[in-house]
Amino acid sequence: MHQEKIKELEKTINSDYSNITGIVMQKNGMKSYENYFNGYTADNAVHVYSVTKSVFSVLVGIAIDKGYIKSVDRKVLDFFPDYTVQTGEKTIQGVAIKNLLTMTAPYKYKTEPYEKFFASRNPIQDALDLLGGDGAVGEFNYSAIGGTHILSGILVRATGQSILDFARENLFLPLGINVPHNVVLRNKEEHIAVMNNKNTSGWAVDAQGINTASWGLFLTPSEMAKIGQLYLNGGMWDGKQIVSAGWIAESTSEHSRCVQWGNLAYGYLWWIIDGDSYAALGDGGNVIYVNTKKKIVVSIASLFMPDAKDRIGLIKEYIEPIFDF
Incomplete structure (x- = not known):
């Protein structure tokens, strides 16, 4: 050198x-x-x-390799059967794991409420409540905290x-x-x-x-x-x-x-x-x-x-x- x-x-x-x-x-x-x-x-x-986030991507890949998660195309709500979709809310039902991995999921806010997630007693629930809305699935929409954290809930439920x-x-x-x-x-x-x-x-x-x-x-x-x-x-x-x-x-x-x-x-x-x-x-x-x-x-x-x-x-x-x- x-x-x-x-x-x-x-x-x-x-x-x-x-x-x-x-x-x-x-x-x-x-x-x-x-x-x-x-x-x-x-x-x-x-x-x-x-x-x-990138380290977590490795874990998602391992979970898919091992068959815990079938594919990135699985819908997010498949892993939360107990979650109640709000009346009139349809967008959230089309959001897949891939959208969380690629930052292409829509959310019901213009500015991500960081403080809400940090203070929350159940941030995955709160993140699900904010998922969807009027935005289009597939457009880049960086979620620094909440959206990616939904992947934690998915991995816990998938692997036990x-x-x-x-x-x-x-x-x-x-x-x-x-x-x-x-x-x-x-x-x-x-x-x-x-x-x-x-x-x-x-x-x-x-x-x-x-x-x-x-x-x-x-x-x-x-x-x-x-x-x-x-x-x-x-x-x-x-x-x-x-x-x-x-x-x-x-x-x-x-x-x-x-x-x-x-x-x-x-x-x-x-x-x-x-x-x-x-x-x-x-x-x-x-x-x-x-x-x-x-x-x-x-x-x-x-x-x-x-x-x-x-x-x-x-x-x-x-x-x-x-x-x-």
């Missing part, structure tokens, strides 16, 4: 990306660079925000296990990822306190004890890189097929497009960067980046800050050139 490019990268991180806590870079499955910032070490997990138990058995333990316990957040103060606490680890649960699909997972940069490497490997890990290559290909192909945020293509809870690369992206600048052509995986863990500078720009301009040798 070119040490000068490494120095330039670290200078740029310190000046323009000061909330980064750790970076891991891998090529051809081998770790090429690893460094930590802001007092963090390799052992400190970080709340990865919406990177959780808690999310964390299913994830441990089928993904975390095989890859050597340590998510030790649930993170219970009883109020707004606790929520804020754990988000930038480097001693927190685990996975947040809602008031019903269900792990959150859209946020709430704490991972180290090395653990994030393992998810990326799993995808680059076509779902294989230590000679075992963890998730099917078919699911990986399908979930990292364009199914919808987000015009308002840089006209980015979207797969199944993965962002499609270009023809060779895709990424899991979370608030604050948390990233799992995979370049299939160059066989590169980059993970970046970051503390939350509003309007964090784009990490894909950092990767394309400063990190990928390090591998051009």
Whole structure:
């Protein structure tokens, strides 16, 4: 590697990306660079925000591979037979799992009520109540919290296990990822306190004890890189097929497009960067980046800050050139 490019990268991180806590870079499955910032070490997990969504996509794929869920075309309400559809509400009946994965489900709001979900005693019920409305099924409509969390309810009902138990058995333990316990957040103060606490680890649960699909997972940069490497490997890990290559290909192909945020293509809870690369992206600048052509995986863990500078720009301009040798 070119040490000068490494120095330039670290200078740029310190000046323009000061909330980064750790970076891991891998090529051809081998770790090429690893460094930590802001007092963090390799052992400190970080709340990865919406990177959780992409990890959850892996779990949905595993559940489909194992036959717990027949296909992404199954209707959402098939998993909630006890749910009462409101009088005159028809749109919700046409919403499939695929619409939740591709952010193409309609909702009965213009601005997502984050606070409502965080304070709710039953956020899956509330999310179902807000699903549907006058919008069209199939149009991109990003749901940061509630819509994706419906997938948690589906996975629990389909597998008969808690999310964390299913994830441990089928993904975390095989890859050597340590998510030790649930993170219970009883109020707004606790929520804020754990988000930038480097001693927190685990996975947040809602008031019903269900792990959150859209946020709430704490991972180290090395653990994030393992998810990326799993995808680059076509779902294989230590000679075992963890998730099917078919699911990986399908979930990292364009199914919808987000015009308002840089006209980015979207797969199944993965962002499609270009023809060779895709990424899991979370608030604050948390990233799992995979370049299939160059066989590169980059993970970046970051503390939350509003309007964090784009990490894909950092990767394309400063990190990928390090591998051009």
